[in-house]
Amino acid sequence: MLNIALPKGRLGEKVYAMFEAAGYECPSIKENNRKLIFENTEKQVCYFWVKPSDVAIYVERGAADIGVAGKDILLEYSPDVYELLDLNLGKCRMAVAAPKEFDDDGEKTLKVATKFTNIAAKYYAGIGREIDIIKLNGSIEIAPILKLSDVIVDIVETGTTLKENNLEVKNTIVPISARLIANKASFKFKGSDIENIVNSIKTQVKNND
Amino acid sequence: MLDNKVFKNEEIAIFTLRSLYAKYGYKPFKMSKFEEYEFYIQNKDFLVSDRIIAFNDTNGKLLALKPDVTLSIIKNGEDINGYKQKVCYNENVYRVSENTHQFKEIMQTGVECIGEIGLYDIYEMILMAAETLKLLSEDFVLEISHLGLLSSLLENISDNATFKREAIKYISDKNSHDLSCLCDEYGVEQDLKNILLSFVSIYGERSLVLEKLDQIGNYISCEAVNTLKTLSCLLDNLSYSSKIVFDFSAVSDMNYYNGIVFKGYISGISQGVLTGGQYDNLLSKMGRDSGAIGFATYLDLLEDLPTEKSAYDVDVLLLCGDVTDNTLLVNTVNQIINSGKTVSVQNVDTGNIRYKELKSLKGGF
Numbered sequence: 346m347l348n349i350a351l352p353k354g355r356l357g358e359k360v361y362a363m364f365e366a367a368g369y370e371c372p373s374i375k376e377n378n379r380k381l382i383f384e385n386t387e388k389q390v391c392y393f394w395v396k397p398s399d400v401a402i403y404v405e406r407g408a409a410d411i412g413v414a415g416k417d418i419l420l421e422y423s424p425d426v427y428e429l430l431d432l433n434l435g436k437c438r439m440a441v442a443a444p445k446e447f448d449d450d451g452e453k454t455l456k457v458a459t460k461f462t463n464i465a466a467k468y469y470a471g472i473g474r475e476i477d478i479i480k481l482n483g484s485i486e487i488a489p490i491l492k493l494s495d496v497i498v499d500i501v502e503t504g505t506t507l508k509e510n511n512l513e514v515k516n517t518i519v520p521i522s523a524r525l526i527a528n529k530a531s532f533k534f535k536g537s538d539i540e541n542i543v544n545s546i547k548t549q550v551k552n553n554d
Numbered sequence: 555m556l557d558n559k560v561f562k563n564e565e566i567a568i569f570t571l572r573s574l575y576a577k578y579g580y581k582p583f584k585m586s587k588f589e590e591y592e593f594y595i596q597n598k599d600f601l602v603s604d605r606i607i608a609f610n611d612t613n614g615k616l617l618a619l620k621p622d623v624t625l626s627i628i629k630n631g632e633d634i635n636g637y638k639q640k641v642c643y644n645e646n647v648y649r650v651s652e653n654t655h656q657f658k659e660i661m662q663t664g665v666e667c668i669g670e671i672g673l674y675d676i677y678e679m680i681l682m683a684a685e686t687l688k689l690l691s692e693d694f695v696l697e698i699s700h701l702g703l704l705s706s707l708l709e710n711i712s713d714n715a716t717f718k719r720e721a722i723k724y725i726s727d728k729n730s731h732d733l734s735c736l737c738d739e740y741g742v743e744q745d746l747k748n749i750l751l752s753f754v755s756i757y758g759e760r761s762l763v764l765e766k767l768d769q770i771g772n773y774i775s776c777e778a779v780n781t782l783k784t785l786s787c788l789l790d791n792l793s794y795s796s797k798i799v800f801d802f803s804a805v806s807d808m809n810y811y812n813g814i815v816f817k818g819y820i821s822g823i824s825q826g827v828l829t830g831g832q833y834d835n836l837l838s839k840m841g842r843d844s845g846a847i848g849f850a851t852y853l854d855l856l857e858d859l860p861t862e863k864s865a866y867d868v869d870v871l872l873l874c875g876d877v878t879d880n881t882l883l884v885n886t887v888n889q890i891i892n893s894g895k896t897v898s899v900q901n902v903d904t905g906n907i908r909y910k911e912l913k914s915l916k917g918g919f
Contacts, residue, residue: 405824406824408824426727427729428727428729429729430731431732528824529825530820530821530824531824533819534693
């Protein structure tokens with residue numbers, strides 16, 4: 346039996362559709378109820394929905410053999426997992442955004458508001474810029490408007506939220522998409538099962554390109 | 555044989571592994587719990603984490619609780635021509651847990667061979683690593699890599715240190731998609747890019763991996779390939795040979811490690827329980843002429859293995875109440891123990907002890 350952690354929400358539904366198309370369906374997952382774990386003994390798969398940011402933890406700790414997590418989470422928390430496939434889903438980018446009129450002249454310590462403190466710290470260390478990181482858990486866009494920070498580092502999908510708050514992308518740090526990850530120990534013992542799933546899904550990713 | 559109802563997995567492992575290492579002439583090495591703090595600061599890159607528990611000794615000297623064993627063994631050894639120092643140890647180390655971000659005591663057992671390392675020494679170390687895993691669980695995998703292969707290939711591709719660092723990270727993650735993007739970013743030729751990408755997918759059965767390596771040919775170190783071939787032939791004779799595989803995603807810090815590196819997994823434990831390799835570079839950084847190879851097993855991880863949980867704390871709960879005849883009490887306890895049962899003597903049954911039988915001296919045993 347292969348345990349598969351899926352991210353709750355729209356992305357998770359798209360991901361499940363890929364697993365289903367690959368021949369690893371589990372009809373009970375579509376039933377309208379509050380269950381969180383769904384098993385198909387015939388196909389030897391067990392799916393469960395978890396918070397997107399928790400998928401990597403479930404996989405790293407071996408509660409799930411494989412799972413699907415955003416590259417943002419993988420970069421932020423650096424879980425010790427294999428990253429087997431880019432699903433080309435949930436595409437967006439990690440970017441630095443600021444009010445349109447803001448220009449970083451480098452004279453003062455840059456105040457950066459973000460949920461992704463490790464990604465921000467690594468990015469600015471890479472360009473040698475001194476920063477003051479302000480860790481926020483949501484509504485990051487409000488920080489520069491209220492002068493809490495100079496810039497924000499956050500995920501940008503369409504840019505609509507930024508635009509509506511008079512912000513714009515100043516730099517792209519890294520492109521983001523959903524990745525299929527595997528627990529390293531599970532890969533040693535259930536390698537062929539995992540490879541079969543990866544290869545079936547890989548065909549769909551190629552078709553999506 | 556130790557009773558697994560009485561002893562924990564890790565406690566049984568300590569005794570059985572020591573016997574195993576003794577068979578190959580590895581002598582126990584006991585070291586102090588403390589080292590001078592400065593010693594670790596000088597070698598902090600070798601440590602898993604640079605966060606160390608430090609404290610002042612009575613004379614004001616700054617000491618540290620050991621975060622690592624290998625460094626202490628190397629520090630205390632000396633280079634004698636033709637002699638190989640072979641030691642085993644069982645020690646607690648103190649490191650910051652990546653999960654809780656708090657200090658944790660980790661029970662670690664391992665072996666080190668320091669001297670002029672030849673192919674037999676590498677084989678012996680891998681054999682002991684595999685035997686270690688086998689003693690812990692029949693369902694294990696030992697993966698072997700050779701850092702010389704990867705470093706020779708990367709040398710042929712680029713001199714750029716950032717490229718090499720990123721490439722190694724992606725190979726260790728089996729992340730071919732980002733490795734491909736990295737190659738494009740650095741303008742790596744298509745042929746070389748394909749070879750590098752193939753590294754991510756070359757793993758598993760040793761003979762198949764060796765065939766694929768032959769196809770890569772001149773871009774990788776012949777010496778490293780030959781080492782793997784000879785090693786694989788020697789390992790073929792083992793009854794559990796198929797559990798020893800090649801996987802080049804097993805990479806360790808190349809500043810310290812070189813040559814063969816390996817990692818062991820046990821079914822039921824979500825991370826590697828054994829890690830080791832050749833670390834000649836570390837010795838050279840510490841001013842020694844010798845080479846070295848060794849491995850460590852993280853026994854604390856064995857807690858994750860399923861254990862047979864007894865439904866009872868003792869076989870007999872013996873209530874002595876207000877009995878004053880201690881001779882009778884001693885004789886009764888001896889009688890129960892001699893019959894092969896366990897016993898707990900208590901005044902009354904408070905409900906805290908789970909037992910099979912209840913006996914009472916008061917009631918005329």
